[in-house]
Every structure is written in structure tokens, then in C-alpha cells.
Amino acid sequence: MSERYVMAIDQGTTSSRAILFDHNGRLVALAQREHRQFFPRPGWVEHDAAEIWHNVCRAITQAMAQAGISPGQVASLGIANQRETTVLWDRATGQPVGHAVVWQDTRTDELVRELGGSVGPDRFREACGLPLATYFAGPRIRWLLDGTPGLRERAERGEVLFGTMETWLIWNLTGGVPEGLHVTDVTNASRTMLMNIATLAWDPALCSAIGVPTSMLPEIRPSSRVFGHARVMLPGVAIGAALGDQQAALFGQTCFDPGEAKCTYGTGSFLVLNTGAELARSTHGLLSTVGYQIEDEPVVYALEGSIAVTGSLVQWFRDGLGLIQTAPEIETLARTVEDNGGCYIVPAFSGLFAPHWHSEARGIIVGLTSFITKGHLARAVLEATAWQTREVVDAMNADSGVALATLKVDGGMTADHLLMQLVADVLDVPVVRPMMAETVSLGAAYAAGLAVGFWSDLDELRRKWHRASQWLPTMNPGRRATEYDNWQRAVERTFGWIRSPAPGSEHLR
Amino acid sequence: MPGPVQSIERAAAILRVLASGRLGLVEVANSLGLAKATTHGILRTLQGVGFVEQDRATGKYQLGAALLHLGSSYLDANELRSRAINWADSLAARSGEAVHIGRILGTEVLIVHHVFRPDDTLQALEIGALLPAHASALGKVLLAFDAGAAEATLAAPLISFTRRTIVSARAMTRELTQVRERGWASETGEMVVDQASVAAPIRGHGGLVVGAIGVTGPAERIGDDLHGSSRAALVALVRDVARAVSRDLGGSRG
Ligand SMILES: Nc1ncnc2c1ncn2[C@@H]1O[C@H](COP(=O)(O)OP(=O)(O)OP(=O)(O)O)[C@@H](O)[C@H]1O
Numbered sequence A: 001m002s003e004r005y006v007m008a009i010d011q012g013t014t015s016s017r018a019i020l021f022d023h024n025g026r027l028v029a030l031a032q033r034e035h036r037q038f039f040p041r042p043g044w045v046e047h048d049a050a051e052i053w054h055n056v057c058r059a060i061t062q063a064m065a066q067a068g069i070s071p072g073q074v075a076s077l078g079i080a081n082q083r084e085t086t087v088l089w090d091r092a093t094g095q096p097v098g099h100a101v102v103w104q105d106t107r108t109d110e111l112v113r114e115l116g117g118s119v120g121p122d123r124f125r126e127a128c129g130l131p132l133a134t135y136f137a138g139p140r141i142r143w144l145l146d147g148t149p150g151l152r153e154r155a156e157r158g159e160v161l162f163g164t165m166e167t168w169l170i171w172n173l174t175g176g177v178p179e180g181l182h183v184t185d186v187t188n189a190s191r192t193m194l195m196n197i198a199t200l201a202w203d204p205a206l207c208s209a210i211g212v213p214t215s216m217l218p219e220i221r222p223s224s225r226v227f228g229h230a231r232v233m234l235p236g237v238a239i240g241a242a243l244g245d246q247q248a249a250l251f252g253q254t255c256f257d258p259g260e261a262k263c264t265y266g267t268g269s270f271l272v273l274n275t276g277a278e279l280a281r282s283t284h285g286l287l288s289t290v291g292y293q294i295e296d297e298p299v300v301y302a303l304e305g306s307i308a309v310t311g312s313l314v315q316w317f318r319d320g321l322g323l324i325q326t327a328p329e330i331e332t333l334a335r336t337v338e339d340n341g342g343c344y345i346v347p348a349f350s351g352l353f354a355p356h357w358h359s360e361a362r363g364i365i366v367g368l369t370s371f372i373t374k375g376h377l378a379r380a381v382l383e384a385t386a387w388q389t390r391e392v393v394d395a396m397n398a399d400s401g402v403a404l405a406t407l408k409v410d411g412g413m414t415a416d417h418l419l420m421q422l423v424a425d426v427l428d429v430p431v432v433r434p435m436m437a438e439t440v441s442l443g444a445a446y447a448a449g450l451a452v453g454f455w456s457d458l459d460e461l462r463r464k465w466h467r468a469s470q471w472l473p474t475m476n477p478g479r480r481a482t483e484y485d486n487w488q489r490a491v492e493r494t495f496g497w498i499r500s501p502a503p504g505s506e507h508l509r
Numbered sequence B: 001m002p003g004p005v006q007s008i009e010r011a012a013a014i015l016r017v018l019a020s021g022r023l024g025l026v027e028v029a030n031s032l033g034l035a036k037a038t039t040h041g042i043l044r045t046l047q048g049v050g051f052v053e054q055d056r057a058t059g060k061y062q063l064g065a066a067l068l069h070l071g072s073s074y075l076d077a078n079e080l081r082s083r084a085i086n087w088a089d090s091l092a093a094r095s096g097e098a099v100h101i102g103r104i105l106g107t108e109v110l111i112v113h114h115v116f117r118p119d120d121t122l123q124a125l126e127i128g129a130l131l132p133a134h135a136s137a138l139g140k141v142l143l144a145f146d147a148g149a150a151e152a153t154l155a156a157p158l159i160s161f162t163r164r165t166i167v168s169a170r171a172m173t174r175e176l177t178q179v180r181e182r183g184w185a186s187e188t189g190e191m192v193v194d195q196a197s198v199a200a201p202i203r204g205h206g207g208l209v210v211g212a213i214g215v216t217g218p219a220e221r222i223g224d225d226l227h228g229s230s231r232a233a234l235v236a237l238v239r240d241v242a243r244a245v246s247r248d249l250g251g252s253r254g
């Protein structure tokens, strides 16, 4: 009897990973490939969807070779993906139409302002749970259709398809041209502004108001249920789950009960709170979103505090400024000083997301004096992540009326020991990391395994959660209060920087 | 004694040529009278280990940052933690024991990463703590592959923590030879009574040992007295994970 495994694909913003897990939920093989980031204009971020598909294939092959197993030993495949990143492709050739437009891209800046009209950013909040912002996929589709002559007509005829990354991957895995499956899951659909958050179906009123033909949209399915079977790469293997990466992390952290929350620290960072079968609406700048749906059970809703720039600030420090060689060196550099020396960095590179939602904000460094060294800047980079976490946790506490008692964390930045201590310090609660930092992949695997009976139920999964580390707060309350005040004053200084119209949106007029 | 290795001589010559400034492939090849393909192969290899860098815009080569840092340890401790975190978790999950990653600091072991024993009991994070090198499995691995550190450690009297601590320099030298030969180290009750640990080396580019990873726990679950087969399984697990981390760091030899 050969052992069986579940494979997870984590198609992220910077890289794609393929990970194999055994029945105990333990990692047995991991392969990862980075893809290129295109920055054609200020505020624009693009990916090549064909490159991503190619990388996913190579990661799958590599992980299978590492573990030395055959497709027959893969019980199920789960996909987690960077959310909101928008791919259009030609149904007949399988070729992407231009580059994919990434979730951090701000080109729809002017468009979302126009769409808000006299009502403003909350025009569609009741229907889709989201404020109008450059973050979401729907306006991006509209922008792409507007920008290329004839594209809208082709989309209306069903010749051009839309998908976020999981849709694109499933279409390719199930054979692509001519009849790959064109499907999405309910968590990814909840990030388009096109799905009605109460009915969980494409909302014709939203689609027509935003200007997206429904003929190009994938079918919405539960997150955990067999979507179909792969025909290439892993022929015959069930595709058992797909969900947005942040929702996958919620699942991987086994936050199955209302009131349970996690924060994932990667390119951006995302605090997600399970609110159960009830759709909770935020009055403090959080998003209403879908957490997951298992088979035909009622969906589990969630509140989300999205922070656009955390790990990517470290990457900018490395690649843009060249002050470090690798991301983890930020910690080494930050430890060369005692504190931030009075310097604060607010990384509003894509405007500010939760809880502020200021698209027109741009980043600043304040408090510069000749005393400041690159060590202080490194420290300010890490502190920016900690304080942004504090802001979304405060919003969540205010919305739920219950104060968070501990924060469950995961993601690549949790390897940063100094950062995790800072997060505990500014939140004044313990921070815990589970045994598996690749919680996004673990969640996709769990949901996929559940769909084929590889695991029996949520309790079985919950029992696999174990604490790997814990950081306890040590900052004195006076210092915490002063620093938070400084941070908030710095944030206010980013507001209102971009005056409309935004650069790069000329073609809209 | 074999003669000088030609490709190493050529690599050294290339580094000398590049010390004069940025040069293109053809310029490097011409100034040494080497074939372009040969020169390219050597440059790529030197680039792989960080001794040479290529300017993205112009394609020209220059000396790499790694050369400047040759004297200091070349893999940042925080990077080691980042790169090893998944496999360290996997080791803790599979062994059921606490996992530590360490590197040498003088004659002690600096803990750069710690994963709790997966039983959800209260445990304190030990990152930043120092362990005596001669009384820990991590330390024995690090000393076995670092002649300088071993010499410094053996130059001073070895402190005794328990009855089982190895305090004789000669016995320690024998122990380190054995660690080098079999590729892993262990310690049973040598630092703390009834506690034990097993560790293996993490290797970077070219096989250089950049750290050690190991499990620590009660002697009855981990120590020398454990039954042959379960002990062998534990050692194999530790070595497998050390190899997986090494592979990711580009030092594929176990
Ligand atoms: N030790 C560290 N300290 C600070 N930041 C780090 C550290 N290690 C990694 N990072 C940052 O974390 C991010 C990588 O984490 P992770 O791989 O979880 O990201 P991700 O968001 O999942 O990637 P993707 O966007 O591809 O999904 C990078 O932005 C990197 O700069």
C-alpha cells in the first residue's frame, strides 16, 4: 500500500508554490518559483499569466519528484491564489489578453471615483460588501474592456473569458482549449464587486453598473467540493478545493468558529475574522467577505482587514533602495539600533487599504533628521507592519465589541523574530504561530482533502493545530501610547496626496 | 599529490582581472586568452557563489559583494531562520520534539530558531539564547566542521554541567572526529540531566556548514539508551531535514 498525499498550489503575488502534505498534515515536499513583476507606470503592477501557469507546472513536477510519488498517490489537489488579480484570455487560443492586472495596481483610481458618482465609495457596499477601491477585480475588467477596441464585443460573445488566478489554473489543468472548466469559488467571487454577498450569485445590477458582461464570468462553486479532474500535469487527480489565499489561511489556521481570527504576513497582510453564517457589516472600515463554503453547507462569512503593503515594503527596501541583500536582513539591520530614532514610514504605495481606504494617499517617511541611519529606517519598515496590524485589530475589536485575546499569525514574515515581538508589543496581546507557517497551502490542502474524504471533518483538522512559537508583549504602556500617537499623525500626513485625475488614467476622458 | 586544478587557477585569474573594474565577457576572455565558452562557464559559477556580479543593464561583470564579506559569516542568521522555517516545523511535527537551529558564536552556540514541542504546553521562546558548544549536539556539529572554533573551545577548560559532560579535550577531539565521520552528533544528559539532543549540519554553497539543526527532549525519547531502531529513525529524520534545508540553500551534499 503506497501512502497518499494532498497537493496544494499556492499561486501568490511573488511566487507559486506546490506543496505535498501527508495524512497528518505534515509537509513532505515543497517547490517554489518566483515570477516577474512588471511595473510599466507608477502605480501599475502586472503579471504574465502564461508565465505563472508555466511556473505552476514546474513546481508541481518538482514537488512530485522530491517526494518520489506518482499522480495516483495524490488524493486531491487544492488551489489557493492571490486574490483580485485579473486575467482575461482568449477561449479559442488559450492565450492571455495582455498582462494580468495585479491587486496592488491603482490604474482604476479614476474609474472607481467615477463609478462612485454622487454616492461615493459605498455605492455598492450593500450589495457586494465592499467599498469601491482600486483593489477589486470588477472595475479592472471594465478598464481592460474599455482599453482595447473590440474586446467588449468579444467578451459579450463569450470569446474572451475572465478569471482570477484559480480560474485560470483550473481552466488550464482541466485541459484548457477547447473545453477547460471555467469556474471560480465563492471566496474569490466575493472579491470582484460583481457577486451579491447575500445571494452569492453574480448580480446583474452590479455587473451592468460596473460594465462587465456576465457572459465572460466563470461559474461560482463552493470552496471545498470536487470541481472536476485534472487532465494535464496530474491526470485524473480530483481538484478538490479552490479559495483565495487569505481565506485558505483562515482554513489552515482552523479558525472554524465564529470569533476566531488570524493574520497572514506576506506581500500584504490580512487579518480575517470568522463571523459564522451571519453576514457581518463593518462600521470601521473592514470588508465583508466570504470565509469559505464546504459542499452545499451555508457559507461562512468573514470580516477582513486588508493591509496592502507589508512584506512588499521590505522588498522595496531591498530592490528599490538596495539597502539589504535579502528580505530577512531587514531584521539584522533593524537590530543595529535601539529604536526608530523618531522616524516613521507609512507605505501607502497603493493608497491605504483598511481601515482608511484612501486611494489618493501615497507613502511618506517622516521624522527625518541627520541622526537617522539605515538601521532606523529598517526598524521603521518593521514597525510599519506592526502599527498597521494595530489599526486593523482596533477596527475589528470595535466592530465585534470583543477584544482580541491572542493573535494567530502565519506567512513568510513570521520568520522575522523582531517583527513578531513588535506585533505583540503594539497589540499588547500574545502572538502565536502554528507549526505550519505555510498556512495558505495547508488550508487549500485541508479543504481539498475534506472534499474527497481524505480527512473526515473539521474536528479532525482542528486537532492538527499546534503552537510552534509564541511572543509575549513587553512594551511599557506609556511608550506604546506615544508611539501609536506618532504613527497616527504620520498616517494623516499621507492623505490627499494624489489630486485627481491620477497619472495613467488619461484615456478615460 | 595531484597538481594544481586548472579551472581554479583560471577562476583566480578571472577574479584578478575583474579587480581592475567592470568588464564584459569578451574582454575577460581576451585578457586571459581563454575561449568564450570556458570563460562564461567560470563566470557563471563564480556568480552562483556570489564572488562575481553581473550588471543587469550592461551585462558587464564585476567582483561580488560576497568577496568583500569573506571574513565574516556569509549567511545572515535571520536569513538562515527564514530559509529553514518550513523544514524546522516539519521536523518538530514528525519527531514530536522541540527543534533548534544554532550557529557558532565564539565557543558557544547561538540559538537562531526554536520551534516548540508540538504538545501545546507552555514553552518559552529561546531565540537568542546561548548554549555551551561542547555539551550540546548542535555545538558538537558546529565544532566538528569548524576547526577554528574547535581549537578555541578546547584551549580553555571544558565546563562540567553534569556527570556525563565531556570535559577531557582528548575525548572531545575523538567525539568530534566521530561526528565528522558519521555526519551527526548527539548528547545524552551532558548539559541537563535526563535531557538529550541529536543534531546534523546545515550546508550552504560548496558544502560549507552554515548552521546545525536538531531535536531536544527527554533522554528516554531521544538519548543514546533508546532502542536501536527508534533511535536510528530519529537520527534519519534529523539528517533528512538537515539535507532538505541544505538543498534549498544550494549545498546539496548531506
Ligand atoms: N525575515 C523576514 N523579515 C521581513 N520580511 C520578510 C522576511 N522574510 C520574508 N519577508 C517578506 O515576506 C514576504 C514573503 O512572504 P510570503 O512568502 O508569505 O509572501 P506571500 O505574500 O505569500 O507571497 P505571495 O505574495 O507570493 O503569496 C516578502 O514580501 C518578503 O519581503
Ligand SMILES: [Mg+2]
Pocket: A010, A012, A013, A245, A266, A440
Ligand atoms: Mg502567499
